[in-house]
Amino acid sequence: MFRLLFLLPIILCLGWCFFLRHHGVPIKKGKRGFVYILAFSTFVLGFFILMMQITEFTPSEF
Structure with missing residues (x-):
């Protein structure tokens, strides 16, 4: 799951x-939404x- 966490902002921004x-x-007017998504x-x-x-989690334990 941790490997796919980088997809969260990409999917939210596309949505x-x-x-x-x-x-x-226009995309320019929705810029604040992108800032909120990234935050x-x-x-x-x-x-x-x-x-x-x-x-103290290590990925090798998973």
Whole structure:
């Protein structure tokens, strides 16, 4: 699962882009949404990294 975590912001950004196009909103006006998506994805990634450090998880154990 950790290997695929980088897909989270890509999929969310693509979904946001399709949403904007469907509703006829220019990409430039939806820029704030992309910033929110990237901030959320960074938070999730940071949380998982913190949990891995706290539990001393090593990928070879998986």
